[in-house]
Amino acid sequence: MTAAIETRDLTRRFKRHLAVDAVSMTVPDKAVYGFLGRNGAGKTTTLKMLLGLIRPTAGTARVGGVDVARDRIGAAAKVGALLEAHGFYGNLSGRENLDLTRSLLGLPKREIERVLEVVEMTEHARRRVSDYSLGMRQRLGLARTMLGAPPVLVLDEPTNGLDPDGIADMRRFLRALPERTGATVLLSSHLLGEIEQTATHVGILSHGKLVLEGELARLKADLAPEIALQTDDPARATALARARGFEVLAADDGLVARLKPGEDARTASAALTRALIGADIAVFAIGARSRSLEGIYREVSPPVPVSQAKT
Ligand SMILES: Nc1ncnc2c1ncn2[C@@H]1O[C@H](COP(=O)(O)OP(=O)(O)OP(=O)(O)O)[C@@H](O)[C@H]1O
Structure with missing residues (x-):
């Protein structure tokens, strides 16, 4: 059609x-x-x-x-x-x-x-x-x-x-x-x-x-959850999470490790916690959270510089 x-x-x-x-x-x-x-x-x-x-x-x-x-x-x-x-x-x-x-x-x-x-x-x-x-x-x-x-x-x-x-x-x-x-x-x-x-x-x-x-429903279904974490050594934590196949981003309050679609967030965060502690990295906070379309929108669509926006 x-x-x-x-x-x-x-x-x-x-x-x-x-x-x-x-x-x-x-x-x-x-x-x-x-x-x-x-x-x-x-x-x-x-x-x-x-x-x-x-x-x-x-x-x-x-x-x-x-x-x-x-x-x-x-x-x-x-x-x-x-x-x-x-x-x-x-x-x-x-x-x-x-x-x-x-x-x-x-x-x-x-x-x-x-x-x-x-x-x-x-x-x-x-x-x-x-x-x-x-x-x-x-x-x-x-x-x-x-x-x-x-x-x-x-x-x-x-x-x-x-x-x-x-x-x-x-x-x-x-x-x-x-x-x-x-x-x-x-x-x-x-x-x-x-x-x-x-x-x-x-x-x-x-x-x-x-x-x-x-398609909106598909985009939402494809949104991979992510794990927010705070540690005493972000650089090593990043390297370690990347070595385990996570996409890692810096966030305002620590790091974000992104899962692959379909991966179980709880199992992945438990495994990541074990790995971090095993590497002697102090974990202050870790938790899975779902990604929203709002987050994606903000990510893919940064604000237009004022000089280019219409008045
Ligand atoms: N006739 C024009 N001459 C010069 N620049 C223009 C003209 N029309 C639009 N622009 C510029 O092109 C860009 C896109 O404008 P457009 O109006 O398409 O945006 P928009 O997404 O519809 O925004 P809004 O929601 O504010 O209407 C803006 O930077 C605007 O200043």
């Missing part, structure tokens, strides 16, 4: 700054793909290239099997996008605002009722948009991206600015979208918690590079 979105070495340079650096990403059909990265990592620039709004410096992007550079209009027909600005007319109702887009796209009237229903806004559709809460505007925005039932939805930070109820609502919609509408969803966020609760797949962008991509 063709992927809903596929890029190969997609690159965008702004003068001397490489905003997107040879990104090859694959968003499987019917996935909710969380596109994760810190502010300034290059997410919006990537999304704009997928939508044909800016040209890549190099590389290719295919949306719904259509090459965006070769057939911009054809690719645009495959995708509905929710970017930051809503551009709704406050003095018109939700339904009237949707109707403007519907008639531009030449779609039948019943499309409006369908999308209003999907975002559970039918009962508010007659109210003026100026009276809507931000969460309602966001839902209306989502409804507009779904007009014409494009197979791919691209949503840039869809929960930005929402209150906790609005966030919970939006997450619920997004999770259910592939099943309810058959669409594939690509959503960007700088919050891991957001992605963990919503997405089936994740791609992490750091300094313009895709540093990790995969």
